Amino acid sequence: MAVVFDRPQSLVDVPTHFCPGCGHGIVHRLVCEVLDEMNLTGDAIGVAPVGCSVMSYNYFGCDMIQAPHGRAPAVATGAKRVNPDKIVFTYQGDGDLAAIGTAETVHVGTRGENIVIIFINNTTYGMTGGQMAPTTLPGQITQTTPFGRNTETAGHPIRICEMMATLSGVALAQRVAIDSVPHIRETKKAIRKAFENQVAKRGLSIVEVLSTCPTNWGLSPDKAMNFVREQMIPYYPLGVYKDKAAEEEAAK
Amino acid sequence: MTTEIILAGFGGQGILFTGKILAYCGLMAGKELSWLPSYGPEMRGGTANCSVCISDEPIGSPLVTTPDILIAMNGPSYNKFIDAVKPGGLVLVDNSVVDEVCTRDDVTFIAMPATDIASDSGMNGSANMILMGRMLAETGLFDMDTVKKAMEKCIPPKRANLIEVNMKAVEMGAASKE
Amino acid sequence: MKGNEALAEAAIRCGCKCFFGYPITPQTELSAYMAKRMEKAGGVFLQAESEVAAINMVLGAASTGVRAMTSSSSPGVSLKAEGISYMAGSDLPAVIINVQRGGPGLGSIQPAQSDYFQATKAVGHGDFHVMVYAPCSVQEMVDAVTLAFDKADEYRVPVMILADGLLGQMMEPVTFPEPKTELPDKSSWAACGHKNERPHNIVNSLFLDAPLLEAKVKERFERYKLIEENETDAELYMCDDAELVVTAYGAAARVAKSAVTKARAEGIKVGLFRPKTLWPFPVKELNEAAKNAKKILDVEMSMGQMIYDVKLAVECRIPVEFFGRTGGVIPTPAEVYDEIKKLTGGAQ
Numbered sequence: 001m002a003v004v005f006d007r008p009q010s011l012v013d014v015p016t017h018f019c020p021g022c023g024h025g026i027v028h029r030l031v032c033e034v035l036d037e038m039n040l041t042g043d044a045i046g047v048a049p050v051g052c053s054v055m056s057y058n059y060f061g062c063d064m065i066q067a068p069h070g071r072a073p074a075v076a077t078g079a080k081r082v083n084p085d086k087i088v089f090t091y092q093g094d095g096d097l098a099a100i101g102t103a104e105t106v107h108v109g110t111r112g113e114n115i116v117i118i119f120i121n122n123t124t125y126g127m128t129g130g131q132m133a134p135t136t137l138p139g140q141i142t143q144t145t146p147f148g149r150n151t152e153t154a155g156h157p158i159r160i161c162e163m164m165a166t167l168s169g170v171a172l173a174q175r176v177a178i179d180s181v182p183h184i185r186e187t188k189k190a191i192r193k194a195f196e197n198q199v200a201k202r203g204l205s206i207v208e209v210l211s212t213c214p215t216n217w218g219l220s221p222d223k224a225m226n227f228v229r230e231q232m233i234p235y236y237p238l239g240v241y242k243d244k245a246a247e248e249e250a251a252k
Numbered sequence: 253m254t255t256e257i258i259l260a261g262f263g264g265q266g267i268l269f270t271g272k273i274l275a276y277c278g279l280m281a282g283k284e285l286s287w288l289p290s291y292g293p294e295m296r297g298g299t300a301n302c303s304v305c306i307s308d309e310p311i312g313s314p315l316v317t318t319p320d321i322l323i324a325m326n327g328p329s330y331n332k333f334i335d336a337v338k339p340g341g342l343v344l345v346d347n348s349v350v351d352e353v354c355t356r357d358d359v360t361f362i363a364m365p366a367t368d369i370a371s372d373s374g375m376n377g378s379a380n381m382i383l384m385g386r387m388l389a390e391t392g393l394f395d396m397d398t399v400k401k402a403m404e405k406c407i408p409p410k411r412a413n414l415i416e417v418n419m420k421a422v423e424m425g426a427a428s429k430e
Numbered sequence: 431m432k433g434n435e436a437l438a439e440a441a442i443r444c445g446c447k448c449f450f451g452y453p454i455t456p457q458t459e460l461s462a463y464m465a466k467r468m469e470k471a472g473g474v475f476l477q478a479e480s481e482v483a484a485i486n487m488v489l490g491a492a493s494t495g496v497r498a499m500t501s502s503s504s505p506g507v508s509l510k511a512e513g514i515s516y517m518a519g520s521d522l523p524a525v526i527i528n529v530q531r532g533g534p535g536l537g538s539i540q541p542a543q544s545d546y547f548q549a550t551k552a553v554g555h556g557d558f559h560v561m562v563y564a565p566c567s568v569q570e571m572v573d574a575v576t577l578a579f580d581k582a583d584e585y586r587v588p589v590m591i592l593a594d595g596l597l598g599q600m601m602e603p604v605t606f607p608e609p610k611t612e613l614p615d616k617s618s619w620a621a622c623g624h625k626n627e628r629p630h631n632i633v634n635s636l637f638l639d640a641p642l643l644e645a646k647v648k649e650r651f652e653r654y655k656l657i658e659e660n661e662t663d664a665e666l667y668m669c670d671d672a673e674l675v676v677t678a679y680g681a682a683a684r685v686a687k688s689a690v691t692k693a694r695a696e697g698i699k700v701g702l703f704r705p706k707t708l709w710p711f712p713v714k715e716l717n718e719a720a721k722n723a724k725k726i727l728d729v730e731m732s733m734g735q736m737i738y739d740v741k742l743a744v745e746c747r748i749p750v751e752f753f754g755r756t757g758g759v760i761p762t763p764a765e766v767y768d769e770i771k772k773l774t775g776g777a778q
Contacts, residue, residue: 012630041624041626042623042624042625042626042627043623043625044623045493045494045621045622045623047490048634054636055636057632057634058632060630061630062623062624062630063620063621063622063623063624063630063631063632064621064630064631064632064633064634065489065490065493065621065632065633065634066520066632066633066634066635066636067486067489067490067516068486068489068512068513068516071482071483071486071489071513074478074482074483074484074486074487074489074490075486075487075489075490075493076490077476077483077487077490078448078450078486078487078488078489078490078491078492078493078494078498079490079491079493079494079621080490081448081474081476081487081491082447082448082474082491082494082496082498083494083622083623086494086622086623087623103479103480103482103483104479104482104483104486106479107478107479107483272601275601279603284603285602285603286600286601286602287600287601287602288596288599288600288601289599289600291455291456291539291595291599311602311684312684312685312687312688312689312691312763313684313685313687313688313760313762313763314596314600314602314684315596315685315760315762317762317763317764318764
């Protein structure tokens with residue numbers, strides 16, 4: 001019988017520790033499909049963050065480095081600068097990238113480091129049990145915003161793609177989601193574009209993926225997808241915020 | 253034997269450079285040496301100073317606290333270091349800038365208007381070299397050949413024209429000792 | 431050549447492929463030298479956005495198997511602490527330079543030795559050590575860098591060079607070793623792309639299974655034991671018949687040496703013990719130096735930090751007195767000489 005669906009070669013054949021309905025599994029798979037299709041796995045160095053996706057070093061089949069909390073972009077910078085021909089990517093959550101690692105994130109953008117950042121935005125700190133993240137929506141209830149996020153005291157959610165798009169060294173800033181099959185397809189295309197940018201040495205590519213955390217949101221997996229669609233996308237509009245390759249193409 | 257030198261003045265008078273030349277003289281002459289600058293905000297307009305040790309033996313502390321030789325190019329540095337000079341030591345001041353008069357009778361005190369001499373001879377900014385020349389004439393620490401070699405080491409080739417100007421100033425300073 | 435520049439040149443000659451730094455007095459010349467020379471030498475220089483980023487760039491580069499270095503001064507080293515701990519936990523070799531200044535807080539920019547505790551006891555969280563070299567001249571800075579890179583690779587540990595503003599800023603004659611052409615092969619563990627020829631390498635410090643982490647740490651401590659047995663180093667100066675042994679490292683040891691020489695000339699039986707490695711501390715060597723000592727005088731540019739290792743080394747059998755200046759004040763040979771006189775009662 002013909003095989004029509006299989007595990008990507010780059011995805012290590014081990015059970016993951018992710019909760020049922022968690023979006024990480026989908027995005028891991030998409031990254032690995034792209035690495036396979038572009039034949040990059042043997043040259044790839046991935047950087048795992050601190051947070052739920054820390055153990056991605058066990059799941060991605062390429063060589064992996066585990067970074068201190070928020071420092072994945074700096075670690076990736078070090079790895080890439082001394083190995084300019086390797087493919088270096090980070091895989092980070094919202095607490096890691098948009099709170100403790102904001103400086104590192106902004107500066108890989110300003111420097112135009114030729115790396116890929118896969119940024120998972122699920123509006124919460126999953127690993128530590130669901131505290132407020134920099135991306136937690138106004139009014140959203142978390143362990144540390146038990147009465148809902150009050151923007152007067154807890155500040156406003158940060159829109160990373162919009163901010164990164166302002167930086168000259170950024171080649172791609174795109175926000176996607178995994179709440180539906182068309183969106184998942186779009187996500188894969190964005191990830192592929194990011195890695196293509198690195199191969200073409202265009203600078204920093206960041207793909208922000210709106211993802212789910214059913215466990216900490218207290219929702220079933222399908223209701224979690226609804227939350228992405230109904231609550232997150234209105235605040236975090238999907239789309240391409242910067243695409244140097246497309247701009248160059250259009251200018252031709 | 254160890255000779256301990258303090259050079260002090262305003263930032264921009266070439267204090268650290270003069271010290272560097274003396275240190276390189278030590279290197280050229282096959283001596284042990286150390287050069288230690290003051291650093292930080294002092295370098296910007298305040299007083300700059302440096303410690304130079306020239307010795308036949310390995311040098312212990314590179315920080316000079318009781319100098320054999322003091323070259324002071326402004327009042328504050330003169331006042332700061334004059335009491336630290338060893339009895340029998342040598343003190344040179346640029347009295348175009350320093351108004352203070354010597355209060356000690358156990359040191360050799362030489363005041364010369366180095367800044368004025370330099371500008372009268374069309375060599376603005378060479379007061380440091382004039383004072384160094386005079387110091388070398390007084391002490392016989394290094395000969396002119398050694399000084400020239402040191403300058404060739406310290407001054408980058410693209411600014412080689414400065415070697416001649418500096419040497420002229422050093423010689424002028426040396427000649428001021430009758 | 432200035433001490434800071436010598437550190438940089440020595441690193442390049444050791445095959446250091448990358449330097450990541452952030453400006454801070456009094457070590458800035460090191461970064462400036464690297465900026466000028468590193469690219470020409472075929473390496474990478476990058477000024478990071480923070481000390482935190484710089485150490486993590488070192489972590490990233492070292493993970494791929496290249497020789498990497500960063501440098502800073504006291505407040506900056508505090509910021510690097512996290513990265514150093516992660517590197518120790520990931521068994522990553524790298525060289526970290528601390529050109530110490532006065533503290534705590536922003537402190538001063540003048541030379542000090544007040545980071546001894548940090549370097550030797552607690553440069554970050556967790557159960558680990560870094561090797562610490564304490565040079566006392568520009569030449570020794572060069573020698574220490576060479577050793578540091580070799581030992582870091584040999585034992586797979588981060589190595590720190592604990593200098594200070596005086597050593598960094600001063601200029602002395604120096605001879606450099608020939609550039610290294612052959613470097614150790616790290617492909618068995620480095621994350622540098624597996625070319626689909628081997629299972630993936632993971633550079634990692636996370637072990638959620640407690641017994642597994644314990645085993646990892648214990649294995650590392652086996653290596654520490656070897657380091658303690660084989661890598662201690664010290665200079666013993668006129669210690670043979672010394673009834674008073676002065677203990678000091680780095681710049682303070684130079685000051686102390688001047689004082690000891692002067693006291694010896696007057697017939698006082700005094701010697702100097704100068705550790706060249708601070709972790710591991712040269713315990714055997716100190717006991718050898720102090721075999722005839724009735725007293726020890728510990729001299730530091732701090733309020734007394736190494737003194738605890740001195741006391742431990744002699745197991746408090748010999749009384750240990752202390753003289754120190756701190757905050758960036760450098761003790762003078764005269765001050766140390768006075769202390770020596772006070773403790774010995776002058777010549778016998």
